[in-house]
Amino acid sequence: MERIRLGIVGMGNMGCGHADYLTKGAVKGVELTAVADQSREKLNQAVSRFGEHLKTFTDTEDMYRSGTVDGVLICTPHYDHPPEAIKALKYGLHVLIEKPAGVYTKQVREMNEAAAASGKVFGIMYNQRSNPLYAKLRELIVSGELGEVRRTNWIITNWYRSQSYYDSGGWRGTWAGEGGGVLINQDPHQLDLWQWTTGLKPKRMRAFCSFGKYRNIEVENDVTAYVEYENGATGVFVTSTFESPGTNRFEVSGERGKIVVEDGKLTFWRLRQPETEFNAMYQGGFGQPECWKIDIPVKQEEGQHRAITQDWADAILHGKPLLAPGEEGIHGLMLSNAMLLSTWINDWVDFPIDEDLFYEKLQERIRESTFRKPQTEGITLDVSGTH
Missing domain, CATH: 3.30.360.10 (Dihydrodipicolinate Reductase; domain 2)
Incomplete structure (x- = not known):
């Protein structure tokens, strides 16, 4: 794999923040290709702001099975981080989730087990x-x-x-x-x-x-x-x-x-x-x-969110160890x-x-x-x- 086709799930403030630096080429080896949100209005705004080339989905599973993405960045409400990550992993996608890992550890433990079984790169946005x-x-x-x-x-x-x-x-x-x-x-x-x-x-x-x-x-x-x-x-x-x-x-x-x-x-x-x-x-x-x-x-140094996304991409493309493994979100x-x-x-x-x-x-x-x-x-x- 020479580049990662990335999809963002949830186009609110944080999702748009990630899309902004991604579409400016700030992360090497990553191309934003799709966005998902239940709101068609937000999807239209995303296309207008970040490019007409973006594929849009109102159902996340449609995006996961579409063949247009190799990995996803999940920017949903807290409760939805684990279930969305589990679904994406089951479709063979690499996953990067926004913090927190979830709301309760029992749910996050299930996500970690799914990640371990998937063999995919699983990271969390611990930009600090x-x-x-x-x-x-x-x-x-x-x-x-x-x-x-x-x-x-x-x-x-x-x-x-x-x-x-x-x-x-x-x-x-x-x-x-x-x-x-x-x-x-x-x-x-x-x-x-x-x-x-x-x-x-x-x-x-x-x-x-x-x-x-x-x-x-x-x-x-x-x-x-x-x-x-x-x-x-x-x-x-x-x-x-x-x-x-x-x-x-x-x-x-x-x-x-x-x-x-x-x-x-x-x-x-x-x-x-x-x-x-x-x-x-x-x-x-x-x-x-x-x-x-x-x-x-x-x-x-200027790092923050872009640095974690680059770190995640380097783990996928070059096998480098993650600075913020998703499994550590449970701690x-x-x-x-x-x-x-x-x-x-x-x-x-x-x-x-x-x-x-x-x-x-x-x-x-x-x-x-x-x-x-x-x-x-x-x-x-x-x-x-x-x-």
């Missing part, structure tokens, strides 16, 4: 993995420069959303429409990076979520979670959508100091002597290891599922979580939801692109 700040953070931790991680602390509260934002669509802020709030809508990248950069495996979690706090919505918009890891480290994750001004600060403490990502900078407070070694030798009262504050140079989602489940049962949650119990609790809230999804395939709302 291409961010040089987080790539460098991961490098410093994986290389051992920070030593064993002992604590993580991420405060991500700069997701301010007004009531008018939630009122702009009947599906917003509802269990049936979105499947959750700040955790499933705004935070998937941070939840992925939290575990991807540190490499830590969670053991158990206790979380406290507030639903509709200061806003007239059904879902969580204020979360504080505490996690214990297998290596004895601990972590805290705090997020909300009503604070102004908000904060975005990720701090990782290890045996050799701490690293902070904030305001587009990476700062390393590096100990000249590992804390464990210092503690074993020091005989004074209030001493500490000598510490250097280092501003880590980070090469600023960040399990963190958010655990936070909700811990709140709903008012107790600790062990990992891996009880997926059947989470699904049961989620269905209870969907039945009580004010939003009623149309009885159609449901690919008109591009939720993943309107955060």
Whole structure:
């Protein structure tokens, strides 16, 4: 295969965003050949904006079986990511899905199993993995420069959303429409990076979520979670959508100091002597290891969505390992599922979580939801692109 004929499923904001850079030739080896959406109006707009050569489909399976695409980029609402991916894989297509992987891990696990059985390249749009700040953070931790991680602390509260934002669509802020709030809508990248950069495996979690706090919505918009890891480290994750001004600060403490990502900078407070070694030798009262504050140079590169699409294409065309394998989408989602489940049962949650119990609790809230999804395939709302 010399080039990939790509189809986009869901022509909302995110789908159109991908189509824009693809039709400008920003991804080598990929040609946008088809688009699918239930809305004929959106399809007509796509043809007018991105080229009359595009094949259009109101039914996704018609596109999957048409022979006009080799792979698809799925930009549908959250609930539809797994079923659409599974269908595309069954038709022998390579798949790249927008984040999140889905709404609940039980559904995502089925998608992962289908991907593993297909032999096709399956990726997820975790574009923040291409961010040089987080790539460098991961490098410093994986290389051992920070030593064993002992604590993580991420405060991500700069997701301010007004009531008018939630009122702009009947599906917003509802269990049936979105499947959750700040955790499933705004935070998937941070939840992925939290575990991807540190490499830590969670053991158990206790979380406290507030639903509709200061806003007239059904879902969580204020979360504080505490996690214990297998290596004895601990972590805290705090997020909300009503604070102004908000904060975005990720701090990782290890045996050799701490690293902070904030305001587009990476700062390393590096100990000249590992804390464990210092503690074993020091005989004074209030001493500490000598510490250097280092501003880590980070090469600023334009990556984001285009970079992940190029990475996925290179995996198909040249066999390169994926930066963001689709199967890894379940890890960040399990963190958010655990936070909700811990709140709903008012107790600790062990990992891996009880997926059947989470699904049961989620269905209870969907039945009580004010939003009623149309009885159609449901690919008109591009939720993943309107955060």
